[in-house]
Amino acid sequence: MxxxxxxxxxxxxxxxxxxxxxxxxxxxxxxxxxxxxxxxxxxxxxxxxxxxxxxxxxxxxxxxxxxxxxxxxxxxxxxxxxxxxxxxxxxxxxxxxxxxxxxxxxxxxxxxxxxxxxxxxxxxxxxxxxxxxxxxxxxxxxxxxxGPTALFYRTDVFSKAGIDIDPAAVAQLAPDWDTYIALGKKVKQAVPGSSITDNINSIFSYRMAQQPKRYMTVDGQYIGDQDHVREAFDLAIRVVKEGLSANAQDGSTDADAVVTNGKLVAFNAAVWWAQLGPKNAAPKTKGLWRVTAAPGGAGNxxxxxxxxxxxxxxxxxxxxxxxxxxxxxxxxxxxxxxxxxxxxxxxxxxxxxxxxxxxxxxxxIVEVFAESATKYPGAYFSPYDSIIGAPISAELVNVEVAGKSPDQAWNDAQHQVERELTRAGAI
The missing domain is CATH 3.40.190.10 (Periplasmic binding protein-like II)
Known part of the structure; x- marks a missing residue:
């Protein structure tokens, strides 16, 4: 397209x-x-x-x-x-x-x-x-x-899992998403119920936030059906399948609750989450959080x-x-x-x-986010990103909440994107 x-x-x-x-x-x-x-x-x-x-x-x-x-x-x-x-x-x-x-x-x-x-x-x-x-x-x-991104994590929970809580050590343990998943599984084994994301869409969004390209090229070519988007889509589903998502959907009452009750013990998120997340929803955890480089690289x-x-x-x-x-x-x-x-x-x-x-x-913590901001590669955002992203996001929720087949969800998302771009006169 x-x-x-x-x-x-x-x-x-x-x-x-x-x-x-x-x-x-x-x-x-x-x-x-x-x-x-x-x-x-x-x-x-x-x-x-x-x-x-x-x-x-x-x-x-x-x-x-x-x-x-x-x-x-x-x-x-x-x-x-x-x-x-x-x-x-x-x-x-x-x-x-x-x-x-x-x-x-x-x-x-x-x-x-x-x-x-x-x-x-x-x-x-x-x-x-x-x-x-x-x-x-x-x-x-x-x-x-x-909005530079980094990895937030609970030192008390990581310590229970026998993980070195020094930010540099955690960054070395989880330099990419595969090792981050392995780290999450280790934490969950030691502290049952632990999650490394609030929901499936956060993994997708923050992985896309690290990419040097998104849904369209500057000259108007649709690339939202290419491998870099499918890779982020599949990664998000994998985290859910591994039982590492808190299944707290955006806009729900659970969004803050999983921070308050300690279920969300690690989260790849933007700098503003420090205030909206732990400082707001879990003030009693003061001193227990740290920040380090995000798995998968710098993002925004x-x-x-x-x-x-x-x-x-x-x-x-x-x-x-x-x-x-x-x-x-x-x-x-x-x-x-x-x-x-x-x-x-x-x-x-x-x-x-x-x-x-x-x-x-x-x-x-500013040092961590400053490094992320300066290393982020940047990506082109098109006027149509929001109408492209919405169907993909909706189908990911269908996978997490309703158990929909990932392949069917991907195909349905792409069909919906094509309809929306046609309606907008983009294709």
Whole structure:
């Protein structure tokens, strides 16, 4: 299956508009007064202290201030609807890790290269920088945080299994997924009920997060039926078949429970899981967790961006603001609250990040995630990744929960992907 440049542009102008209610009507105007830059984002995406400074005055532009709105639900739909009407559009918008799904609407955003972004490129992780650049080499989105991956594990449980709990030793014991499975089996034998993943989709997602390619090529060729995806699919099923999954599906009440009750004793996850997982769901395990290099290599899952819309009142001031907000110094501050891992390598040696983490036994966990972030090979995310990934994810759940045949699940997923891509005009 392939997506031509003509179809890609047609999708941006037509199909994407239809799917989000884009009408192309309305006056062209930005949101907010003439003395302010408006910004939309979601809860937990920026550091409040930094935003507070900009709300008094945009750095370098004393006559302007920031007016920020946090949108609690249906964020993406509201952004696209605003762009559709071309009226009361925010000057600046935050964009999640599905940035490529905005590419068909790239004409609604300023090309940041034209505002001076090239001069900042060397400050950022190369793979992160590329994710905000369209196939037509327009920089639509400026890097914010990242989601490097690593292996979290419980030292008390590993000790019971006779495993050296030193992070370097664990990394040597499980450098790849085969050895990770063997390690998980050893732990489960010593401590019955132990799991090394919350559910089947986590294994698939985090294995895909390590791959140098995903579901489509830059020129629109579908590759989601190739060996690298099937390998991740089969790996996830193998972990389940070995009895090493907690079968706590995403969105269920079990998701936190398996951390709270100690069933999930090791987990290959992104940096943000430290807060959402053990610190939130199992605070009494403080000091018992460690982090080391993930089996299978460096990966990334998550991370966001900032875009400046075409309706921005002062694009130069807006770019000055976002480049200030996402400087290495300020990204280091955003890691402290709300725990956003920087896309600027210079942040990794900042004393605020390099400090030992008491929850992880005094380990300097940032060092592990920094290595993952810098070693991650990067991969192309297409505008269609979400509609490709959904059927695969659903069929994996069918294998774990309903016992569906893996081959049948794979074939059914591929048929559904073909239907969805056809419906979207991609093939």
């Amino acid at each position: 392939s997506l031509s440049r003509r179809k890609f542009l047609a999708f941006g102008a037509g199909a994407a508009a239809a799917s989000t209610g884009l009408s192309g009507c309305g006056s062209r105007s930005s949101l907010g007064g003439s003395d302010e830059l408006s910004m939309w984002t979601w809860v937990g995406s920026v550091n409040d202290d930094l935003i507070g400074q900009a709300e008094k005055a945009i750095p370098g532009h004393d006559g302007l201030r920031l007016s920020m709105t946090r949108i609690g639900s249906n964020y993406k739909t509201k952004v696209l609807t605003s762009l559709a009407g071309k009226s009361l559009v925010p000057d600046i918008v935050a964009i999640n890790d599905d940035v490529a799904t905005y590419f068909p609407n790239a004409d609604q955003f300023h090309d940041l290269f034209e505002l001076g972004a090239k001069e900042r490129e060397s400050e950022f992780l190369p793979w992160k920088w590329k994710l905000g650049v369209t196939p037509d080499n327009k920089m639509m989105a400026y890097p914010m945080d990242t 899952r998550g991370g966001s961006f900032l875009g400046i819309t075409k309706y921005c009142k002062n694009p130069e001031a807006a770019f000055a603001f976002i480049s200030w907000l996402e400087s290495a110094k300020n990204q280091a501050q955003a890691f402290l609250d709300p725990v956003l891992f920087p896309s600027t390598p210079a942040s990794y040696t900042d004393s605020r990040l390099a400090a030992p983490d008491p929850f992880f036994g005094g380990q300097k």
